[in-house]
Amino acid sequence: xxxxxxxxxxxxxxxxxxxxxxxxxxxxxxxxxxxxxxxxxxxxxxxxxxxxxxxxxxxxxxxxxxxxxxxxxxxxxxxxxxxxxxxxxxxxxxxxxxxxxxxxxxxxxxxxxxxxxxxxxxxxxxxxxxxxxxxxxxxxxxxxxxxxxxxxxxxxxxxxxxxxxxxxxxxxxxxxxxxxxxxxxxxxxxxxxxxxxxxxxxxxxxxxxxxxxxxxxxxxxxxxxxxxxxxxxxxxxxxxxxxxxxxxxxxxxxxxxxxxxxxxxxxxxxxxxxxxxxxxxxxxxxxxxxxxxxxxxxxxxxxxxxxxxxxxxxxxxxxxxxxxxxxxxxxxxxxxxxxxxxxxxxxxxxxxxxxxxxxxxxxxxxxxxxxxxxxxxxxxxxxxxxxxxxxxxxxxxxxxxxxxxxxxxxxxxxxxxxxxxxxxxxxxxxxxxxxxxxxxxxxxxxxxxxxxxxxxxxxxxxxxxxxxxxxxxxxxxxxxxxxxxxxxxxxxxxxxxxxxxxxxxxxxxxxxxx
Numbered sequence: 013x014x015x016x017x018x019x020x021x022x023x024x025x026x027x028x029x030x031x032x033x034x035x036x037x038x039x040x041x042x043x044x045x046x047x048x049x050x051x052x053x054x055x056x057x058x059x060x061x062x063x064x065x066x067x068x069x070x071x072x073x074x075x076x077x078x079x080x081x082x083x084x085x086x087x088x089x090x091x092x093x094x095x096x097x098x099x100x101x102x103x104x105x106x107x108x109x110x111x112x113x114x115x116x117x118x119x120x121x122x123x124x125x126x127x128x129x130x131x132x133x134x135x136x137x138x139x140x141x142x143x144x145x146x147x148x149x150x151x152x153x154x155x156x157x158x159x160x161x162x163x164x165x166x167x168x169x170x171x172x173x174x175x176x177x178x179x180x181x182x183x184x185x186x187x188x189x190x191x192x193x194x195x196x197x198x199x200x201x202x203x204x205x206x207x208x209x210x211x212x213x214x215x216x217x218x219x220x221x222x223x224x225x226x227x228x229x230x231x232x233x234x235x236x237x238x239x240x241x242x243x244x245x246x247x248x249x250x251x252x253x254x255x256x257x258x259x260x261x262x263x264x265x266x267x268x269x270x271x272x273x274x275x276x277x278x279x280x281x282x283x284x285x286x287x288x289x290x291x292x293x294x295x296x297x298x299x300x301x302x303x304x305x306x307x308x309x310x311x312x313x314x315x316x317x318x319x320x321x322x323x324x325x326x327x328x329x330x331x332x333x334x335x336x337x338x339x340x341x342x343x344x345x346x347x348x349x350x351x352x353x354x355x356x357x358x359x360x361x362x363x364x365x366x367x368x369x370x371x372x373x374x375x376x377x378x379x380x381x382x383x384x385x386x387x388x389x390x391x392x393x394x395x396x397x398x399x400x401x402x403x404x405x406x407x408x409x410x411x412x413x414x415x416x417x418x419x420x421x422x423x424x425x426x427x428x429x430x431x432x433x434x435x436x437x438x439x440x441x442x443x444x445x446x447x448x449x450x451x452x453x454x455x456x457x458x459x460x461x462x463x464x465x466x467x468x469x470x471x472x473x474x475x476x477x478x479x480x481x482x483x484x485x486x487x488x489x490x491x492x493x494x495x496x497x498x499x500x501x502x503x504x505x506x507x508x509x510x511x512x513x514x515x516x517x518x519x520x521x522x523x524x525x526x
Contacts, residue, residue: 023050024064025071039065070145088133093143095122112140168315170388173322176290176312177389183230184289186278187384188223189325190266190296192434193334195364198357199342199414199428201421218361219264220368221274222325222333225289226384228377232281233257235274236365239264245360256365268300275304275311282308294323321387328383328403329375334429335406336371342413349417356417376402473512480505 019027027046031037037045039061047055056064064071096119100110116135123132133139177185196216221235238260242248251258259270275291282289291311293299301311314323341359348356379402384390410425471479484501487494 019046019050019052019056019064021071024067027061027064028068028071031065089123089126089128089131092119092122092126092128095126096143112137115143116140170322173312173314173389180290182227182381182384182390183225184287185226185292185384186223186230186232186289187226187292187324188221188232188274189294189323189330190219190221191325191330191334193218193220193337193364193368194431194434195337195341195361195368196357196359197428197431198345198419199338199417199423200419201423201427216361217264218364218368219266220333221266222330222372223278223291224324224329224380226324226381226390228380228384231372231375231380232278234369234372235259235270236368237261237264237266237270238361243361245362254362254365256369258365266296266298268298271298272300272304275301275306275309279306279309292323322389324380324384324387324389327386329380331429332375332379332383332403333368333371334434335403335410336374337368338428339406339409339413340367340371342410342417346413346416379403473508476508477505480508 023046026049027042030045030049031042039058043056043058043061046052046061096115100115116139119135120132194217217239219237221237223232224230235257236251236259238258239262241260242250246254259273261267261270278291288308289310291309293311293313295313295315299313301313341357344359345356348358407425407429410428414422414425414428480501484498484505487498487501489495489498
């Protein structure tokens with residue numbers, strides 16, 4: 013048989029699968045493998061291999077007839093396909109969030125306008141999936157399809173869950189969940205993709221553990237999980253010495269041991285406060301409660317495949333945190349851009365942790381209570397809250413910040429707050445090899461990845477007061493916003509002077525003693 017120079021769709025899919033099975037293989041080696049495996053007349057170019065890998069989902073959606081073909085099946089209604097795709101792109105440019113049902117309804121409208129009549133396709137979920145894959149759109153979920161939520165399971169278990177909740181007051185019902193954060197991620201699709209793909213190498217990913225109660229009156233101190241016990245940015249101090257609840261392992265994962273430590277710490281806090289509480293958890297592999305001697309915390313695990321619909325943290329609390337974190341990040345990026353810094357998104361882990369802590373503390377009790385209520389878990393009357401405008405204001409600030417930054421392919425605010433990769437929380441089953449790596453990281457003192465330190469040297473008290481004085485001099489007190497800023501800056505001045513006065517008094521005391 014004469015060697016062929018072209019690949020069938022089935023062969024392209026096999027290339028994708030070979031890459032998945034060998035993630036470290038380079039594209040040049042993958043091209044050589046393809047030539048030998050499929051007896052091609054020449055080695056596929058790097059560009060060809062790159063394009064094939066980028067279209068993996070497209071090949072996986074093909075049926076057997078399409079896979080054996082070397083050409084993709086022609087779209088039955090190209091005019092409808094083109095107009096609908098352009099409409100989706102227009103909506104994305106305007107930062108309009110689209111559901112699968114909305115796209116299908118718009119397709120029906122266009123079909124009527126194009127007078128397709130009997131030729132109108134059935135706008136099924138399968139049609140929607142192929143449309144998204146064809147144009148490279150992220151999968152649009154139809155109404156009611158929150159992630160992989162099993163709606164039947166929710167309906168079956170909701171009465172049991174509600175009955176359990178009735179035994180506790182709102183202030184004694186807690187929810188905990190983990191989320192990842194790529195803390196240096198740029199709001200640029202191109203840059204962000206490179207950053208995320210390299211995150212395991214440069215260790216710019218943290219896992220955050222958040223917990224709060226249903227009326228929003230108690231936000232627990234967040235647990236932060238990083239890669240190193242003492243990152244270089246810590247300046248040889250521990251997380252506790254810097255004011256954080258911090259743990260580490262080689263992968264920055266939530267593990268069963270860290271979870272159990274966290275849960276026992278919560279139980280001790282509730283013992284000290286003489287409270288009996290209920291903790292709602294998803295059934296992640298790391299959430300192992302068996303044999304723990306808990307006295308004041310009762311754990312209730314959500315049924316499998318239901319948490320994306322009914323877990324309060326997933327109902328907006330984590331999103332509220334990320335809005336606030338990204339606000340800190342983009343404000344800093346604008347400052348660095350004005351200072352003509354080379355990498356405007358470069359920030360060390362300690363600063364990122366400080367921003368994260370401030371972001372968590374900034375979430376109001378009303379926002380948290382509203383997210384708990386949004387799950388539909390509570391039959392009782394709860395106070396109605398208006399928090400949508402607060403979150404929308406922050407999103408508007410983020411959009412304004414994105415527009416001020418030098419970005420070639422800007423993300424939408426939704427993409428920035430909810431990147432798909434951050435939702436893939438790293439607390440999956442751990443292999444023996446992973447256990448060895450996790451164990452070997454416990455004595456790690458510093459990261460070896462070249463993580464940057466804060467480039468600004470510590471300021472003296474005099475320098476701090478001079479900077480504040482310059483800012484205050486700039487303010488126009490006829491502007492209401494400037495009046496607010498004036499009060500804040502004066503308060504900061506007072507705090508700095510008070511601390512300096514106390515330190516001076518101590519210094520004088522010890523000088524007299526010695």
